[in-house]
Amino acid sequence: MTSEATREAPVQKPLRADAQRNREKLVEVAAQAFAADGVDASLEDIAKRAGVGIGTLYRHFPTREHLVEVVYRREVEGLCHAAEELAREHPADVALELWMQRFVDYIATKRGLATSLRLLLTTNSTLFSDTSGRVSGAMRSLIEAAAAAGKIRADVDASDVMHALGGIYSAPNTPDWRERSGRLVKLLMDGLRFGARGSR
Amino acid sequence: MTSEATREAPVQKPLRADAQRNREKLVEVAAQAFAADGVDASLEDIAKRAGVGIGTLYRHFPTREHLVEVVYRREVEGLCHAAEELAREHPADVALELWMQRFVDYIATKRGLATSLRLLLTTNSTLFSDTSGRVSGAMRSLIEAAAAAGKIRADVDASDVMHALGGIYSAPNTPDWRERSGRLVKLLMDGLRFGARGSR
DNA sequence: TAAATAAACGGAGGCACCTCCGCTTTAGTG
DNA sequence: CACTAAAGCGGAGGTGCCTCCGTTTATTTA
Numbered sequence: 001m002t003s004e005a006t007r008e009a010p011v012q013k014p015l016r017a018d019a020q021r022n023r024e025k026l027v028e029v030a031a032q033a034f035a036a037d038g039v040d041a042s043l044e045d046i047a048k049r050a051g052v053g054i055g056t057l058y059r060h061f062p063t064r065e066h067l068v069e070v071v072y073r074r075e076v077e078g079l080c081h082a083a084e085e086l087a088r089e090h091p092a093d094v095a096l097e098l099w100m101q102r103f104v105d106y107i108a109t110k111r112g113l114a115t116s117l118r119l120l121l122t123t124n125s126t127l128f129s130d131t132s133g134r135v136s137g138a139m140r141s142l143i144e145a146a147a148a149a150g151k152i153r154a155d156v157d158a159s160d161v162m163h164a165l166g167g168i169y170s171a172p173n174t175p176d177w178r179e180r181s182g183r184l185v186k187l188l189m190d191g192l193r194f195g196a197r198g199s200r
Numbered sequence: 201m202t203s204e205a206t207r208e209a210p211v212q213k214p215l216r217a218d219a220q221r222n223r224e225k226l227v228e229v230a231a232q233a234f235a236a237d238g239v240d241a242s243l244e245d246i247a248k249r250a251g252v253g254i255g256t257l258y259r260h261f262p263t264r265e266h267l268v269e270v271v272y273r274r275e276v277e278g279l280c281h282a283a284e285e286l287a288r289e290h291p292a293d294v295a296l297e298l299w300m301q302r303f304v305d306y307i308a309t310k311r312g313l314a315t316s317l318r319l320l321l322t323t324n325s326t327l328f329s330d331t332s333g334r335v336s337g338a339m340r341s342l343i344e345a346a347a348a349a350g351k352i353r354a355d356v357d358a359s360d361v362m363h364a365l366g367g368i369y370s371a372p373n374t375p376d377w378r379e380r381s382g383r384l385v386k387l388l389m390d391g392l393r394f395g396a397r398g399s400r
Numbered sequence: 401t402a403a404a405t406a407a408a409c410g411g412a413g414g415c416a417c418c419t420c421c422g423c424t425t426t427a428g429t430g
Numbered sequence: 431c432a433c434t435a436a437a438g439c440g441g442a443g444g445t446g447c448c449t450c451c452g453t454t455t456a457t458t459t460a
Contacts, residue, residue: 018425018437019426019438053439053440058417252409256409
């Protein structure tokens with residue numbers, strides 16, 4: 001069964017060290033740029049700020065959509081990773097609250113990308129199922145941990161909370177959107193804490 | 201109730217004669233260009249070939265999507281109009297066959313615009329319901345007329361035929377797509393004529 | 401018909417996209 | 431270490447997008 005190993009080789013040969021570095025730097029910078037200026041951020045600018053030529057950017061990401069997709073996947077990755085980290089370093093209820101605040105940031109980015117993402121999500125349907133599954137999974141484990149620790153009430157589940165957060169996504173795009181969302185998260189946490197075993 | 205008339209005025213004030221001319225010419229030329237080169241046809245080229253400046257094009261159609269939408273609607277309009285005309289000038293079964301051939305052309309265009317249309321159709325949902333309703337309506341009346349005249353069998357309806365034509369849209373985009381589709385239409389017509397009152 | 405005015409025109413200019421290919425760097429090899 | 435092939439780099443240049451505003455033209459009014 002050594003063929004298994006050999007069969008995996010052609011899947012993706014490792015990049016040269018410099019190429020790897022440049023690629024990472026590009027994604028890094030692109031993430032910032034998209035967050036700051038929306039998906040229409042200038043690619044030439046991104047290349048320049050990453051310290052590479054525009055040609056290099058295009059070799060790694062043949063279209064703007066490729067780059068957007070990679071950035072988006074990285075964002076989701078980060079969000080899920082943060083869930084684990086926060087769970088390790090904070091009491092379960094605090095971890096949940098902090099994570100939900102971060103979730104707000106993530107949504108903010110996602111709204112910025114809206115038009116472009118819509119096309120991406122209809123074109124590349126695995127993207128949607130992949131990412132939404134991972135995010136709700138991360139949330140579920142935070143909630144279950146907090147409930148198990150008696151820090152929040154036990155009669156809600158992840159889908160209830162996701163539903164409650166739905167309001168954030170669909171809320172109108174006013175300038176105070178960020179603060180409103182922050183308050184919504186706090187409110188939600190108070191509701192979750194009330195009636196927890198530990199608070200009686 | 202004269203207010204009715206006055207209330208309609210602000211809806212859309214009439215364009216100046218030259219503006220009207222230019223607008224029509226632009227749509228005309230754009231239709232050709234999109235058919236020939238796909239949605240990515242150069243707008244500057246379209247303006248030039250229509251004999252106007254690029255500024256004029258942008259005043260009439262602030263984005264590429266606007267222009268695409270207008271062209272697309274016009275196409276649908278033309279298709280429906282052709283149905284009436286063919287019905288007037290040919291025996292019912294011939295009219296149906298000719299119309300289906302024209303339908304193939306329409307689909308060909310639509311496929312060319314696919315990516316761009318997909319975005320348009322998700323963004324502007326009335327567009328889809330509007331146009332697909334009108335097209336299937338046109339087809340329905342041709343079929344009913346042919347059936348009533350005994351030129352085709354009476355045990356099929358428009359949705360059956362639409363379903364059969366579905367294969368055209370989803371067929372792979374090979375170079376001989378056009379001929380294949382033409383043959384499919386002929387085949388379908390033979391099937392429809394077989395067993396008609398008039399053929400027994 | 402002439403003057404006045406609002407509507408429409410058009411294209412120069414600035415910016416971003418993306419391709420192409422000669423040059424540079426890396427990672428093996430003797 | 432020196433050499434080499436392959437991988438990667440980068441930016442000039444050609445093209446299209448779209449805005450802005452001085453000029454032209456249709457229409458209205460007198």
